Amino acid sequence: MYAKFHAIGAYAPSKVLSNADLEKMVDTTDEWILKRTGISQRRIASDDEYTSDMGVKASSLAIKRAGLEHSDIDLVVCATVTPDYFNMPSTACVISDKLGIYNVQAFDISAACSGFVYALSVAKAFVESGMKKHVLIVGAEKFSSIVDYTDRTTCILFGDGAGAAVISATNDKSESIIDIHASADGSYADFLVTPAPGSIHPVSQQVIDEGLNFVQMKGNETFKLAVRTLTKDVKDILFKNKIDSKEIPHFIPHQANYRIIKAVGDALKMDEKQVVLTVEKYGNTSAASIPMAINDIYESGRLKKGELMLLDTFGGGLTWASALLPFAGETL
Ligand code: UT7
Numbered sequence: 001m002y003a004k005f006h007a008i009g010a011y012a013p014s015k016v017l018s019n020a021d022l023e024k025m026v027d028t029t030d031e032w033i034l035k036r037t038g039i040s041q042r043r044i045a046s047d048d049e050y051t052s053d054m055g056v057k058a059s060s061l062a063i064k065r066a067g068l069e070h071s072d073i074d075l076v077v078c079a080t081v082t083p084d085y086f087n088m089p090s091t092a093c094v095i096s097d098k099l100g101i102y103n104v105q106a107f108d109i110s111a112a113c114s115g116f117v118y119a120l121s122v123a124k125a126f127v128e129s130g131m132k133k134h135v136l137i138v139g140a141e142k143f144s145s146i147v148d149y150t151d152r153t154t155c156i157l158f159g160d161g162a163g164a165a166v167i168s169a170t171n172d173k174s175e176s177i178i179d180i181h182a183s184a185d186g187s188y189a190d191f192l193v194t195p196a197p198g199s200i201h202p203v204s205q206q207v208i209d210e211g212l213n214f215v216q217m218k219g220n221e222t223f224k225l226a227v228r229t230l231t232k233d234v235k236d237i238l239f240k241n242k243i244d245s246k247e248i249p250h251f252i253p254h255q256a257n258y259r260i261i262k263a264v265g266d267a268l269k270m271d272e273k274q275v276v277l278t279v280e281k282y283g284n285t286s287a288a289s290i291p292m293a294i295n296d297i298y299e300s301g302r303l304k305k306g307e308l309m310l311l312d313t314f315g316g317g318l319t320w321a322s323a324l325l326p327f328a329g330e331t332l
């Protein structure tokens with residue numbers, strides 16, 4: 001039994017937060033943000049729009065595009081670091097309920113920006129073992145709920161959104177997921193951290209006063225490590241599978257910063273046409289970043305059935321992951 005990437009869906013909230021808007025909120029400029037990150041706008045969920053709501057919209061689309069009923073899904077995995085609740089019930093349970101999917105296993109994965117590819121590896125293992133037939137994997141984030149909009153070093157980067165995919169069983173090896181490498185190094189935990197709430201800092205007045213509920217990042221250190229790790233990760237997976245970077249029509253890196261993507265693409269001698277970019281319009285949507293980018297090329301007609309995708313991601317933990325797989329859904 002093999003696992004195939006059967007269908008993709010995504011959702012971006014309608015509210016746009018532009019660089020011009022941020023200029024009015026913190027000491028920054030459109031020019032600085034564009035030059036240092038490649039981001040010109042990001043989407044922000046409304047107050048009553050939650051991570052699960054965005055996940056549900058992306059999931060409904062993916063299930064429909066797979067030609068399945070909601071009742072065909074036998075496992076739901078949601079990757080998020082901005083769950084509806086800290087930490088019960090899981091956002092996967094909330095999503096399952098909103099989709100009317102009952103009596104199946106549902107759980108969350110916390111691997112920050114690498115979460116979607118981590119979820120992909122879990123889905124692959126469940127399907128290949130014969131335990132599940134159609135796994136729904138979701139990357140959904142309401143990152144605006146943990147961003148301090150007075151901190152110019154982080155608030156310019158992140159946005160909200162969701163992406164989802166259906167991973168299904170197949171006997172046809174030619175359409176199966178080829179390989180996934182996922183890894184972590186917890187010694188860099190302090191590079192990207194949301195200190196509270198948690199068992200170290202339960203909710204308290206001190207948490208509120210010191211803003212410990214907001215994401216904190218060592219930006220420059222993270223940047224350098226991201227370039228090194230992403231490049232090595234891609235080289236390793238291509239070498240192991242005897243594929244040249246030139247043979248990849250769709251290199252889909254985590255959309256954190258255009259300069260990181262450019263440095264990795266250059267190190268791999270990739271042509272600009274091979275590299276998928278959504279960072280300019282969505283910013284960094286963490287676990288939603290990769291599936292939103294896949295959906296972008298799918299909906300624009302750029303991604304065709306059978307074409308190879310190379311996913312590469314990096315995030316808090318620190319975690320990182322790459323995946324090599326053909327798109328096994330129907331061309332739109
Ligand atoms: O998804 C998880 C992975 N996350 C990432 O990959 C993020 C990686 N990091 C980055 O993308 C970049 O490090 C940033 C975009 C966050 C920052 O860019 P940088 O080129 O590394 O800048 P820097 O932190 O070295 O700061 C340079 C200067 C500083 O001023 P001084 O000390 O040189 O006077 C900062 O205070 O830029 C200043 N600065 C800003 N200026 C205007 C920092 N943020 C801003 C801002 N507007 N928003």
